[in-house]
Structure formats: C-alpha cells, structure tokens
Amino acid sequence: MSEFEDKVVVVTGAGGGLGKSHALEFAKRGAKVVVNDLGGSGDGVGASDMADSVVDEIRQAGGVAIANKASVSSREGAKSIIDDAVAEFGTVDILINNAGILRDKSFKKMSLDDWDLVMNVHLNGSAYVTHAAWPIMYEKNFGRIVLTSSTSGIYGNFGQANYGAAKMGMLGLINVLAIEGASKNIRVNGLAPSAATRLIATIPGREDLDPENPDADVHPKLVTPAVLLMAGENAPNGKIIQAGGGRFSTCAVFNNADLELGIDAEYEDLLEHSEELLDMSHALEGWNRQRRS
Numbered sequence: 001m002s003e004f005e006d007k008v009v010v011v012t013g014a015g016g017g018l019g020k021s022h023a024l025e026f027a028k029r030g031a032k033v034v035v036n037d038l039g040g041s042g043d044g045v046g047a048s049d050m051a052d053s054v055v056d057e058i059r060q061a062g063g064v065a066i067a068n069k070a071s072v073s074s075r076e077g078a079k080s081i082i083d084d085a086v087a088e089f090g091t092v093d094i095l096i097n098n099a100g101i102l103r104d105k106s107f108k109k110m111s112l113d114d115w116d117l118v119m120n121v122h123l124n125g126s127a128y129v130t131h132a133a134w135p136i137m138y139e140k141n142f143g144r145i146v147l148t149s150s151t152s153g154i155y156g157n158f159g160q161a162n163y164g165a166a167k168m169g170m171l172g173l174i175n176v177l178a179i180e181g182a183s184k185n186i187r188v189n190g191l192a193p194s195a196a197t198r199l200i201a202t203i204p205g206r207e208d209l210d211p212e213n214p215d216a217d218v219h220p221k222l223v224t225p226a227v228l229l230m231a232g233e234n235a236p237n238g239k240i241i242q243a244g245g246g247r248f249s250t251c252a253v254f255n256n257a258d259l260e261l262g263i264d265a266e267y268e269d270l271l272e273h274s275e276e277l278l279d280m281s282h283a284l285e286g287w288n289r290q291r292r293s
Helices: 017-028 050-060 075-089 112-140 161-184 224-231 267-272 274-278 288-292
Strands: 008-011 032-036 064-068 094-097 143-148 186-193 240-244 247-251
Touching (some): 008 075, 017 032, 017 050, 032 050, 075 112, 112 143, 112 161, 143 224, 161 186, 186 224, 224 240, 267 274
Parallel strands (some): 008 032, 008 094
Antiparallel strands (some): 240 247
C-alpha cells in the first residue's frame, strides 16, 4: 500500500502545470486531493474551471478529489481551501503551496501594484493557506508542507524583483516553521522547480515552450518526485530541493568563520581584511554561531 493512501492532500494552483502533475500523482497513489485553482491567466487576471477539469481527470482514473476555486491571496479564500478539505475529508495531512503568477518587468519599470500582487499571491498566499492548515496539523502531530520557491529568488534573475523577493521570502518562512513544527512532526520544506509551464511560457524569450505539450525533458512530472519526497513519512525538514528534467539537488546557506577584529574595530580595519571577510572557500553549511553553541 502507498504511504499516501487515504492521506488528505491540498495542492494550490493545481489547475495546470506543476500543481496538476502533483495532484494527479498523489491521487494515483491513493490520496484524497483538494485541487485548488482560481483559473486565471498567468498574470493573475480572470478565472476559469481549470480545477474542475483536473478533478474530472482524477475521478475518471478512479481517484478521489474535490475542487476549490478560491484565490490564495485572499485570507478568506485561503481559509476556504482548508475548510473545504476538512468538510469533505475530515482533516489535512499534506499541503503543497504551488499557486503563482508572474508580472515580470525590470525594477525601474515595475509598478508597485505589480509588486504587491505578486507578493500577495506567492508569499502571503502561501502563508495564508499554511496558517489555516497549521492548527490542524499541530493538533494531530503530523503535517507535511511544501512551499514552491524558485531559483529566481535563491540566485536572482533579471526582471523578476517582485517574484524573486517573494520566493526568497518563502525561505525565511520555511526556516522558521521547520523549527516551530519539529516537535509536532510537522516538516516544512521548499521546492525550486524547473519545467515547461504556463507561467514560464509567458517570460520574454521563452515563447518556444508549449506548456500544453511539454517536451519530455522539461515535463512538470519530472519535478513531482521531489514533492512526494518532501511529503512522505520520512520527509526531510527545512530543506530546499531543486528539481527539473530528472535532475535533483539540495541548496543551502553557508557561513564562513568570524573575522575577529575586537571591540575597537573600525572601517579601516575591516577594509584591510575585506578579502578574508569575503572568502567563502572554507565556509560550512549553517550559521557559525549555532555551530559554536
């Protein structure tokens, strides 16, 4: 029997692309799935019945699923996603925060409305849905949460200041929730995916991608194994996994040793030792203060 048999899984932004792939795979393995998707365009405009189509596909394959069409960027909408899971299935075991939009422009040309909207969907939306699920998982001493981050935040990407900031903000949320949830067997991790999706196809220069018929090496289903790993019984905690094209890796924060200049240190002292300060050749994973304690 699959470890996901009868688990209640919520996947946001599951009307297509990565979210759809995750939802289909969980359902195939016996999970009861809440397919959330507002059904809007890649830049967050409009609505549609994308979630219904995925639910129909799951049910036709013999799986169990319901649809929710709320926006994660609304507190009430985000809460309704978890409320629907509890009303239909009694609980929530696994939450995959995947919903997202793009409003790409260089920072100089970006409107603050585009900044706010992307932050609200990606960072606030993930926090809102997670906040609604958290007490349920806390009380049952079990929960698996995945937040979909991006290399655009971890490493940076031109024209995506809003998106990159939101995606990097998720790492801070992951770091804290991994600590807060550990004693209650709630494990929180992040995904940095690479695949041909509707959102990626909207990026200038990526018009060659066909999200409806993606090439085999950029198919969203090649990201999903990492999601299942982070949602499983033996999931890691507080990790960021990069996945795409059948390639998987972990990225992390590294910290070099302290440069001890003493309590009389001034700018000129630091300037003299700046090369040593910036040398990461012997840096180790994690915060060196924690390693010393």
